[in-house]
Amino acid sequence: MTSPLVSIRGLEKRFDLSGSLLEQITFKGGRLRRRQEAVHAINGVDLDVQKGEALCVVGESGCGKSTVARTVMGLLSPSAGEIHFGGQRIDNLEGKAALPYRRRMQMIFQNPYASLNPRMTIQQTLEEPIRFHHPDWSATQVRDKIHEVMHSVGIDLDWGSRFGHEFSGGQRQRIAIARALVVDPEFIVADEPISALDVSIQAQVLNLLMDAQESRGLTYLFITHDLAVVEHFGTRVAVMYLGRVCELADTKTLFARPRHPYTQALLSAIPKLEDDRPNHIRLNGEVPTPVNLPSGCVFHGRCPYANERCRREVPAMIATDSGTQVACHAVEEGRL
Amino acid sequence: MALLEVKDLDVRFAVRGGDLTALRGISFSLDSGERLGLVGESGAGKSVAAFSILNLIARPGYIAGGQILYRGRDLASMSERELRKIRGNRIAMIFQDPMMTLNPVLTIGTQMVEAIEAHRKTGKKEARAIALDRLQKVQIPSPGKRLDQYPHELSGGMRQRVIIAIALLLEPEIIIADEPTTALDVTIQAEIMDLLLNLCEQENVALMLITHDLGVVSQVTQRMLVMYSGRIIEQGPTREIINDAQHPYTQGLINALPQMGEPGQRLFQIPGSMPSLKNVPTGCPFHPRCNFATEQCTRRMPEYVRSGNVDVACYEVANLIEQEKRMQEAES
Numbered sequence: 001m002t003s004p005l006v007s008i009r010g011l012e013k014r015f016d017l018s019g020s021l022l023e024q025i026t027f028k029g030g031r032l033r034r035r036q037e038a039v040h041a042i043n044g045v046d047l048d049v050q051k052g053e054a055l056c057v058v059g060e061s062g063c064g065k066s067t068v069a070r071t072v073m074g075l076l077s078p079s080a081g082e083i084h085f086g087g088q089r090i091d092n093l094e095g096k097a098a099l100p101y102r103r104r105m106q107m108i109f110q111n112p113y114a115s116l117n118p119r120m121t122i123q124q125t126l127e128e129p130i131r132f133h134h135p136d137w138s139a140t141q142v143r144d145k146i147h148e149v150m151h152s153v154g155i156d157l158d159w160g161s162r163f164g165h166e167f168s169g170g171q172r173q174r175i176a177i178a179r180a181l182v183v184d185p186e187f188i189v190a191d192e193p194i195s196a197l198d199v200s201i202q203a204q205v206l207n208l209l210m211d212a213q214e215s216r217g218l219t220y221l222f223i224t225h226d227l228a229v230v231e232h233f234g235t236r237v238a239v240m241y242l243g244r245v246c247e248l249a250d251t252k253t254l255f256a257r258p259r260h261p262y263t264q265a266l267l268s269a270i271p272k273l274e275d276d277r278p279n280h281i282r283l284n285g286e287v288p289t290p291v292n293l294p295s296g297c298v299f300h301g302r303c304p305y306a307n308e309r310c311r312r313e314v315p316a317m318i319a320t321d322s323g324t325q326v327a328c329h330a331v332e333e334g335r336l
Numbered sequence: 337m338a339l340l341e342v343k344d345l346d347v348r349f350a351v352r353g354g355d356l357t358a359l360r361g362i363s364f365s366l367d368s369g370e371r372l373g374l375v376g377e378s379g380a381g382k383s384v385a386a387f388s389i390l391n392l393i394a395r396p397g398y399i400a401g402g403q404i405l406y407r408g409r410d411l412a413s414m415s416e417r418e419l420r421k422i423r424g425n426r427i428a429m430i431f432q433d434p435m436m437t438l439n440p441v442l443t444i445g446t447q448m449v450e451a452i453e454a455h456r457k458t459g460k461k462e463a464r465a466i467a468l469d470r471l472q473k474v475q476i477p478s479p480g481k482r483l484d485q486y487p488h489e490l491s492g493g494m495r496q497r498v499i500i501a502i503a504l505l506l507e508p509e510i511i512i513a514d515e516p517t518t519a520l521d522v523t524i525q526a527e528i529m530d531l532l533l534n535l536c537e538q539e540n541v542a543l544m545l546i547t548h549d550l551g552v553v554s555q556v557t558q559r560m561l562v563m564y565s566g567r568i569i570e571q572g573p574t575r576e577i578i579n580d581a582q583h584p585y586t587q588g589l590i591n592a593l594p595q596m597g598e599p600g601q602r603l604f605q606i607p608g609s610m611p612s613l614k615n616v617p618t619g620c621p622f623h624p625r626c627n628f629a630t631e632q633c634t635r636r637m638p639e640y641v642r643s644g645n646v647d648v649a650c651y652e653v654a655n656l657i658e659q660e661k662r663m664q665e666a667e668s
Contacts, residue, residue, distance in 0.1 A: 060521035168609050198377035198610070199548060203592035203603040210602060225522065228551075232594035232603070251599065269526035271551025273578050273595070280526045285477075286491050287521075 003087060004048035005187060005219050006072065006105075011045040011081035013067050014038040017291065040290045041067040043243040043298075045081075046317070049187070054213065054220040056234035056251070058227060058266070062287055064243040065223045069191045072221060073107050074098065085187070103133040106180035110192035112172030116164035122175055123160035126150070129183045145182055152215070153178045153208055170201035177208060181216070191223045206233060227270050231255050239263045242290055242298040245317070249324035259326045261303050261336065297329065305330040337408065338365035339542055340389070340427075340510060345402035345412075347381075347388050349613070350395075356613040358384045358397065360566045360637075366510065371536060371543040373557035373574060375550060375589075379610045380563040382546045386512050389544075390423045391416075406510075425455045428503035430513040434495035438487040444471075444498055445483030451505050470501040474531060493524040500532060504539070511536065514546045529556055550590060554578045562586045565611055565621035567637070572646030582648040585622045620650070628652040 017037040018024045024034050042064045049055045057065045070076045072083055074090065083091040090101050106129075109115040116125060126146045130137060137145075150157055153174050164172060173193060180188055190209065194202040206229065212218055224230060230237055234251040239260065247260040258264045265281040283302045288294055297315050300306040307329070315327040330336035347359040359381050366372050374382045387393045389404055391411060404411040406427065411419060423429075431437045439447055448467035452458060458466070464483065471479035474497040487495055496516060503511050516532065517525035533556050536543045545557055553560050554574055561571040562583065570583040581587045590596060591604035608625045611617055617624050623633040632651050640647040641654040 060523065170609055199550070199589055200377060200592050200606040201609060203594075203605040204607075206594065207602045207605055210600075226594075227522070228594040232597055232599050265523055269522045271526070271529070271549060271555050273551055273554045273590070273593070280523075280530060282527065283523055286493055286524070 002051065005051045005086060006049040006221070007084045008045055008047040008068070008072065009082045009084070011042050011047075011068065011071060011083070012040075012079045013042040013064070013071055013076060014040055014079045037291055040243055040293050042071070042078075043293065045240075045243070045245055047238055047245065047248070049219055049221055050235075051186075051219055052213075052217060053235035054222050054233055056222045056224060056230040056237045057240055058224055058230055058237060059240035060225060060266075060287060062242075062290060063240040064290075065225075065240050066191050067243075068240070069107070069189045069221060069223045073105060073189050074102070075107075099133070103183045104185055105187040105189065106183065106185040108173075108176055108180050108188060108190040108193045111196050112169055112176050113196075115176055116172055118164055121161055121163055122155075125164070125175065126160075126179055126182055129179060133183050149178050149181050152212070153181065168201075169197050170204055173197060173201075173205050174208065177205070177212070181212060184216070185218070187219045187221070189221045189223070192225070193222075194229065195224065195226065202229075209233070227267060239266065242287065242293065244298055244327065246299065246328065247324060247326045248317070249322075249326075253322055253324055257322055257324070259320060259322075259324050259331050259336070260299075260328050261305055261330070262299050297327075303330075305336055338405075339368045339370075339407065340366040340544075341403075341405040342385075342389070343403040343405065345385070345388065345404065346400040347384055347393060347397060348400045349397045355400070357400075357616070358566050358613060359388065362402070362566075362568055364561055364568065364571060366542050366544060368509065369536075369540045369542055370559065371533075371545065371557045373553035373560035374544065374546040374563060375548065375553055375560055376563035377548060377589075377610055379565070379612070381566040382563050383514055384566075385563070386429075386514050386544065386546050388412075389512060390427060390429060391419055392423075392429075421455070424451065424508075425506045426508055427510040427512065428506070428508040430496075430499050430503050430511060430516045432515040433519050434492065434499050435487065437499055438495060440487055443484050443486055444490075448483070448502055448505060451502055455506050466505060467501075470504050471498070473504060473535065474498070474501045476501070492520055493528065496520065496524075496528050497531070500528075500535070504535065504541075507539065508541060510542045510544065512544045512546070515548070516545075517552065518547070518549075525552075532556070550578070550593065562589070565616055566613070567621065567649065569622065569650070570646060570648045572644070576644055576646055580644075582643050582646055582653050583622075583650050584626050584628055584652065588625075 015038060017039060024036055026033050026035060045068060057068060059065045071078050078091055082089055085101050127142055130142050130145060147157060155174055155178055194205050197205060231251060237249060237251050237254045238245050239247040241262050247263045258267050265283050268281040285302050288301060294301055296312045297310045300310040309329050315329050317325045317327045318332050319325050343363050345359055345362040348355040348357050362385055376382045388399055399412050445467060449463040452463040452466055468479055471482055476482055476494055476497045517528050529552060547553055557574045560574045560577055561568050564585050570586050581590055588606040597603045606625055611621060619634045619636050620638055623629040638649045638651045640649050641657055643653055643657055
């Protein structure tokens with residue numbers, strides 16, 4: 001196997017909740033105490049994104065999938081761990097040194113109503129990244145590039161003089177995709193790009209993303225909570241729960257034979273068109289808070305197969321015979 | 337007689353420069369204990385339809401015509417005073433965002449007792465007992481404790497359970513649920529849907545479920561309506577529509593689902609997007625996006641035709657049925 005385009009190693013991200021030093025200090029029982037609290041958004045994630053694939057990261061709200069996307073893009077700095085792009089470590093680069101990598105990776109956000117600058121025309125929105133990354137380009141070069149991209153994502157050229165608010169959600173998302181494509185990136189991080197859109201528009205945008213992948217040889221890191229989209233779009237899938245990857249597999253393998261109990265529950269919960277009396281796997285309780293992580297396997301409190309070891313020991317990723325990588329003691333011990 | 341019957345309902349919004357028609361000639365009925373799904377994309381008018389049943393549409397919206405018959409009495413022309421006896425009591429409503437519907441400064445118990453006292457003459461103690469019973473029915477963990485908690489202390493899934501418990505307080509005959517699980521995660525959504533389904537069956541409550549999710553509709557409802565641009569374009573038994581949709585829009589909606597496509601292949605897509613109320617196309621509102629549109633479609637809104645047990649408003653379908661009939665006649 002060739003070396004991955006993007007590789008994430010031991011990634012951790014904590015968000016501090018306790019504020020300044022003075023706010024952390026409390027006086028209790030005649031003593032000063034310092035209390036620190038943090039949201040443990042990502043707790044040790046290892047992922048490789050191969051060139052040309054669409055790696056989907058799925059999970060429910062609060063599992064850390066968006067934080068992974070933002071950390072990879074450099075919008076957040078990791079608390080620990082490394083991010084490599086094309087063999088080069090990029091999470092510690094600053095300023096000018098990071099610039100070439102910023103051009104090679106672009107992001108598409110969830111809400112096209114918030115991600116377009118309301119004071120810029122579409123023309124300006126699309127020009128900005130080019131002028132930033134290619135200051136030496138002539139006006140004609142810039143215009144030709146924008147026209148080429150507008151054409152390829154199905155935007156009318158005369159939209160250029162209009163503003164973002166004049167467009168519908170699907171059209172705005174097209175513009176956001178065009179903005180990501182104008183600098184010819186190799187790698188696109190898409191954070192729930194179709195979740196805010198209607199069903200018929202979702203299909204349009206999904207098709208557009210697939211066309212762009214084919215014609216430009218793009219690599220995607222695709223964040224979503226919608227498993228039906230993953231099954232259609234993803235090359236491989238990583239399932240996240242409470243800041244950890246619990247299962248990683250080829251899309252086909254994952255949907256045919258999910259191994260982790262959480263993945264199984266997640267898949268059984270998708271409302272399907274075929275069956276009118278679904279049999280959901282019921283999980284106990286709800287996702288615990290990422291402030292105080294459970295000991296051992298983060299899923300043990302809701303897992304029907306949890307035993308003593310699961311409460312104690314964090315499961316490591318193991319490879320199974322089907323090619324799936326899964327972090328579960330029950331699978332490892334052959335109980336599942 | 338149907339429990340609820342909506343006849344030729346028109347809802348308009350009075351804005352500067354004339355009225356916008358949000359609903360045009362909506363007719364449907366709901367039987368006792370039946371589960372009905374209302375499907376459509378944003379802007380189709382499904383929430384307006386749900387809100388107008390209990391006359392909850394705020395100005396500048398108003399009901400411009402038609403009847404909403406609940407047990408033969410017209411809710412559209414009823415006084416606010418009379419309507420209040422039915423709203424929340426005989427017909428309850430569940431909204432999309434549980435945080436918006438619960439009062440953040442009152443405990444769950446207070447809010448539930450308040451709802452009971454508004455409709456029944458009961459003591460505080462008795463009302464609290466009813467509240468506790470409903471919380472048990474929605475299988476909320478440690479229900480007694482929840483009565484004294486505030487909404488912000490509960491998770492999204494639990495809040496929606498509380499909302500369902502409140503809807504059930506006065507043993508309604510109809511629950512109107514407007515996207516009840518859209519704000520929730522898949523696993524929680526599945527649990528809440530199961531719960532709603534089981535409770536409606538147990539208590540024989542009729543459910544009107546508004547959603548954009550065809551998967552949910554197909555699992556929960558017996559009949560469904562598909563709305564587009566303020567009109568019902570197709571209605572009939574859910575299974576029949578899901579398996580063999582007649583209207584080109586419904587077909588497109590189903591085929592555009594990622595699960596209908598071959599993995600990795602392009603999805604079926606309906607070109608364009610839903611028209612805004614300001615410029616609804618003449619004739620069939622779907623014709624600019626429709627592959628089968630003819631000159632006829634641009635002129636007049638098609639009448640409903642019956643195909644199997646499904647009512648469809650489409651000239652193409654009408655023509656096909658006509659052709660089939662002629663062929664059968666020719667054969668015999």
